[in-house]
Amino acid sequence: MLHWFQNDRFPLYLAPMAGVTDVIFRQLCKEQGADVMVTEFVSAEGILQRDDRTRHYTDFDDSQRPLGVQLFGSDGVRMGEAARKIIDWKQPDFIDINFGCPVNKVVSKNGGSSLLKDCPLLASVAREVAKAVSIPVTAKMRIGWDATHVNAVEVARILEDCGMQAIAVHGRTRAQGYTGLADWDVIGQVADAVRVPVIGNGDISSGADVEIRRAQTNVKGVMIGRAAMTNPWVFKEAKHYLATGTHVPHATVEERFSFMRRHCQMAIARNAHMGELPTLRSMRNRLMNYTKSIPGGKWLRQRFSQIGSLMELEDIFAGYLEHQATHGHEHVVNANMETDVE
Numbered sequence: 001m002l003h004w005f006q007n008d009r010f011p012l013y014l015a016p017m018a019g020v021t022d023v024i025f026r027q028l029c030k031e032q033g034a035d036v037m038v039t040e041f042v043s044a045e046g047i048l049q050r051d052d053r054t055r056h057y058t059d060f061d062d063s064q065r066p067l068g069v070q071l072f073g074s075d076g077v078r079m080g081e082a083a084r085k086i087i088d089w090k091q092p093d094f095i096d097i098n099f100g101c102p103v104n105k106v107v108s109k110n111g112g113s114s115l116l117k118d119c120p121l122l123a124s125v126a127r128e129v130a131k132a133v134s135i136p137v138t139a140k141m142r143i144g145w146d147a148t149h150v151n152a153v154e155v156a157r158i159l160e161d162c163g164m165q166a167i168a169v170h171g172r173t174r175a176q177g178y179t180g181l182a183d184w185d186v187i188g189q190v191a192d193a194v195r196v197p198v199i200g201n202g203d204i205s206s207g208a209d210v211e212i213r214r215a216q217t218n219v220k221g222v223m224i225g226r227a228a229m230t231n232p233w234v235f236k237e238a239k240h241y242l243a244t245g246t247h248v249p250h251a252t253v254e255e256r257f258s259f260m261r262r263h264c265q266m267a268i269a270r271n272a273h274m275g276e277l278p279t280l281r282s283m284r285n286r287l288m289n290y291t292k293s294i295p296g297g298k299w300l301r302q303r304f305s306q307i308g309s310l311m312e313l314e315d316i317f318a319g320y321l322e323h324q325a326t327h328g329h330e331h332v333v334n335a336n337m338e339t340d341v342e
Contacts, residue, residue, distance in 0.1 A: 002094070002136055002165055004036055004066050005197050005220050010242070011035035012210070012235050013168065013199055015225030016070045016096070016140070018103070023059050024266045025286075028259070029228055030064050033235035036221070037067040038140075041098045041106075044073035044082035058086050065093055068138060072098035072111040076125040080132025087133060094165070097129055099141040099155070102174045113174035116145050116155060123158050130163030140168040140201075143186045146175035152186050153193045160194045167194065168223050171202035178226070188217035199223050205234060207241020214242075230292045232259065253294055257317050260290055264313060277308045296324050 004011045014021060014029045016038040021029075026037045039057055046054030058069050069092045073079045083095045099122060101112030115122040130137045139159045144150035156167050169190050171182030182202025191198040197220035200213050205227035213222060227234050233251045240248040251259070264283055271279045287304040291297035303316045 002066075002138075002197065005166070009035075010214060011199075011221040012238060013038065013201075013221060013223040014228060014235075015168075015201060015223045016040055016098075017225055017229070018101075020229055020286075022057075023061065023064075024263065024270060025232075026064050026067075027061060027266075028263060029232050029235060032232050033239050034224075034228075035066075035235075037064045038096050039067070039069045041070045041072045041101060041112075043111075044071050044075070044079040047071075047082035047085050048078060055089065058089065058092075060090070060092070067092055068094040068096040070096040070098050070140070071129070072101060072106055074109065074111055074115065074121060074125065076128025077132075079125060080128045083129055083133045083137075087135065092135070094136040094138055095129060095133055096168075097126060097137065097139045097164075099139055099159075100168075100170050100174075102142070102177050107174070113142050113145065116142065116151065116174065117149070119151075119155065119158055122155065123162050126159050126162035126164055136165040137163060138166040138168070139164045140170070142170045142172055142174055143183055143190075144173045146173050149173075150183075150186060152190050156190045156194050156198070160196050164196060166197045166199060166220075168199040168201055170223075171200070184213060184217060187213075187219065191218035191220075197221065201225065205231070207238035207247065210238045211242060229286075229289045250293070256290055256294060260287055261310075261313060261317075264310060268310070276310065280308050280310070280313075283307070296320060296327070299323055 012034055013036045014026060014034040018040050021040050030037065039060065042054050042057045060067050069086050071079055071082055086092065098112050099115050106112040107114040115125065126139060141155055143152040150173065152169060159167055169187045171184055171187045172180065187200045199221040200217060200219040201223035204210060204222050204224050210222050213219060224234055237248050264280065267283055268276055268279050284304055284307060288301045291300040300320055307313060
């Protein structure tokens with residue numbers, strides 16, 4: 001068994017998200033209590049062609065362990081070769097195979113969730129990667145292609161037979177994308193059908209959500225994705241709830257500002273070759289995400305959408321505090337500060 005499941009541990013995974021879970025964001029979520037990391041997905045062909053940009057996605061710091069590098073592709077032998085190259089560069093704790101990505105540019109190349117429609121090819125990919133490497137191989141999948149082709153239990157059994165040592169299941173079909181609700185009944189069926197650990201993924205945004213899914217299914221861990229984009233403290237909050245049954249107070253505005261400042265500083269330091277302006281441009285969406293659970297968030301988002309320097313960041317923070325002091329009473333905010341209405 002993978003060591004992070006031993007002794008009845010119930011790990012909280014940070015879900016791999018393209019353009020989000022880079023080395024900096026993973027480090028920040030690790031500090032907030034995330035147990036297991038998975039990189040953004042990387043193309044097996046990009047790895048084999050020694051694409052420097054692709055290789056960049058596999059970077060990680062040892063403090064982020066246990067960590068897996070996620071690969072996508074449709075040629076098992078080539079993916080196995082790519083996995084060996086990654087292990088030669090830097091030894092991850094596991095290789096994860098992407099059978100879940102719904103994005104057209106991946107699906108059109110017969111990668112990601114498209115393989116859910118071709119179980120023999122999916123089996124070949126899983127088997128060849130597991131055979132090619134000496135470290136554990138896991139898989140991430142969706143429950144099916146669409147509502148009429150929900151085959152998660154069948155696929156999970158195939159993956160287990162092909163040597164996957166854990167399976168993460170996103171409770172939506174490919175057709176759903178990120179709409180509608182995750183189907184945790186199907187996730188539960190998968191967890192009952194295989195002997196390897198199943199990690200449930202979908203609509204987890206609080207410790208209470210984690211506790212409910214742990215109690216109602218046989219999942220051995222959960223994976224948190226989009227909730228972490230707006231609330232990286234969700235891991236700390238969830239662990240506190242699981243340990244005590246009580247909710248820890250949400251991160252304060254000051255704590256959020258401190259987090260945003262640190263994220264920007266780390267990004268600028270890591271991307272020194274790019275310069276401050278391009279780096280802050282790339283941070284705009286991230287900063288706007290961090291405002292989605294505080295009063296006056298709309299005011300902040302308007303300014304973050306054009307931010308270009310750390311000095312501007314400080315000016316925006318100061319302006320926000322002044323704005324709230326003057327106009328805060330105009331905002332309708334619910335008691336637990338989960339949304340802002342303006």
